Amino acid sequence: MSNPNSFYITTPIYYVNDVPHIGHAYTTVAADVLARYWRLRGRDVFFLTGLDEHGQKVQQAAAKAGIDPQAHCDKLAPQFQTLWKRLNISNDAFIRTTDQPHKSIVQRYLQQLYDNRLIYKDDYTGWYCTFDERFWTEKDVIGGLCPDCKRPVERISEHNYFFKMGQYQDRLIEHIQQHPRFIRPDSRRNEVLGFLTTQKLGDLSISRPKSRLTWGIELPFDKDYVTYVWFDALVNYISALEYKGAGPLLDHFWPASVHLVGKDILTTHAVYWSTMLMALNLPLPETIFAHGWWTVDGEKMSKSRGNVVDPNKMVDQFGADAFRYFLLREVPFGQDGDFSQAAMIGSINSDLANGIGNLLSRTLTMIERFSDGIVPETEEPALPQHEEEIGNAARALPHSVEEGVAALAFRDNLQQIWELIGRCDEYIDKAAPWQLAKKPDNHGKLKTVLNTTAKALRLLSVLIYPYMPQTAVQLAQQLGLSFDFSKPLSEISYKWAAPITGIKI
Ligand SMILES: [Zn+2]
Incomplete structure (x- = not known):
């Protein structure tokens, strides 16, 4: 054995x-x-x-x-x-x-x-x-x-x-x-x-x-x-x-x-x-x-049809991570799928550029501007309901991702991970940190928003690493995290409660 x-x-x-x-x-x-x-x-x-x-x-x-x-x-x-x-x-x-x-x-x-x-x-x-x-x-x-x-x-x-x-x-x-x-x-x-x-x-x-x-x-x-x-x-x-x-x-x-x-x-x-x-x-x-198999724009892929998708061209055009993401996100693993450039571009725009990319850039900008580039401590809740929901989702996510990996349910995995991104986006929109920053009374809430989103991004970098290794490494670096993805990560790296305060981005 x-x-x-x-x-x-x-x-x-x-x-x-x-x-x-x-x-x-x-x-x-x-x-x-x-x-x-x-x-x-x-x-x-x-x-x-x-x-x-x-x-x-x-x-x-x-x-x-x-x-x-x-x-x-x-x-x-x-x-x-x-x-x-x-x-x-x-x-x-x-x-x-x-x-x-x-x-x-x-x-x-x-x-x-x-x-x-x-x-x-x-x-x-x-x-x-x-x-x-x-x-x-x-x-x-x-x-x-x-x-x-x-x-x-x-x-x-x-x-x-x-x-x-x-x-x-x-x-x-x-x-x-x-x-x-x-x-x-x-x-x-x-x-x-x-x-x-x-x-x-x-x-x-x-x-x-x-x-x-x-x-x-x-x-x-x-x-x-x-x-x-x-x-x-x-x-x-x-x-x-x-x-x-x-x-x-x-x-x-x-x-x-x-x-x-x-x-x-x-x-x-x-x-x-x-x-x-x-x-x-x-x-x-x-x-x-x-x-399963891939069709291309609804048709069987074949040399005679001239519609064979060259992975090299996909990497040239969209980058390795985007192509990797699309392949596993588009179709439940095990079923047949259809490849189209339009679907790929759509998924890159909505999930990658506007999804994870936007969450990262918003968070980094806020931490730079409102906290001198240092992740602040949590103070008073800004939106208690949202913060609790994000915390609950983030605590449950590592386990459900592991179950998904064991079941080769890559698409479910990515959907669940992207749900957390969606929650964070909504949270930032509703908490309106740019407004909170204007009143010193609200600075405690502002700190909580920055801390919460930084923690969410830390978890996201760990969870997306197997799917999008380059993106995860960049994400961790930009957040000032010292993850070494070439080695096993400690349990604490997956923990929502692990402190992040004081990290310089
Ligand atoms: Zn034959």
Whole structure:
């Protein structure tokens, strides 16, 4: 078992047949929020992302570009790595499946399964979809088209190696039933259970003859074959723990806390990966969370439509924090969402510029002007009702944010945080500090307003940090707070009652 204080979060390893798009950014930003949140709370975090570099699509993309597959991967890898830097992604490791240690580890696991007679060779005839790199059975294929991508399939007859996936069907059903948090959200869990309880789970072809595909990891027990790309790719979640950390991390971090995946690859994770782990006698991840897809202006995103959202352009135009905020605020995590520049600009104006930005600048200006840049002590209440409500909300917020993070309810989290901003805005408007400043009798009330809003901003900086790290750091600095977000924060940093008086902004 992993260490109870550890938190292992993964994104899928992205397929390098093309440059990164909004979908890649979405998963990776969500993973980053979890990683940053739990690090701040003192958990020992390992955050893994990387690239899936083998398979037919990579081989084809490279051939089309007239370069060898490794050169193709080497050319695309920095595009992902640079984007993650620009988006402030705090991954601890970046795995590439063409790393030599990964290849050796995949071969070791294949050999282990082969030695344990969990892999066997058989004849196979089926309908093959080149795009999805998988076989379909007779009943799946309608009108000669792949049921998944609707491209034409071809009939192929060949020898292949199979993993005895089918024998784990009952155990997998039982595991899903006994662990309600294993597959999330619930709608996805029900889909997987529905499929597993009504269809017979077959064995999985885990090889591809080299005559058809050369760009893969060679089977250790048959040099005429390479490994099916999914077998190779899924192993990354454990191989990285062997060679990507300072030392061996498998015992410390496995099983993973959360595998984040797009809904299109849920089955691969929930079924292929789970049964592979069972066969390898390794525990299953705690949670596989499948999120939704983005459309763009109501349409499916595709190259042919020319509407693919380039995350780099979003960072250029709006900044990393605004893009991160929008991705997680716009749509409940788990559901499909629609991206439009208009919606993004609207959310930046209302929530960021007029929301948190305005609250900060108003508060700083007031403290400068009315208190010589020093946060004053609370004196007599200015608006007791509002002050009590703000205090109650601020005391409850850290706990509800933590629950939201644990549930991956990013949107709820941001809504709750922004409610506090709204309360503070209303409070300042009603308390009218510029009026209070005019009468010395009211200076006690004025001090209370300044103290209350400064405390609210202190809490906001801590709570928005996982979502908008740059903004949080700037906010804390401008408030004169000495938070070091690169380390776990003390409990007191989340406490409403913690004194703030005397801090020089
Ligand atoms: Zn297909």
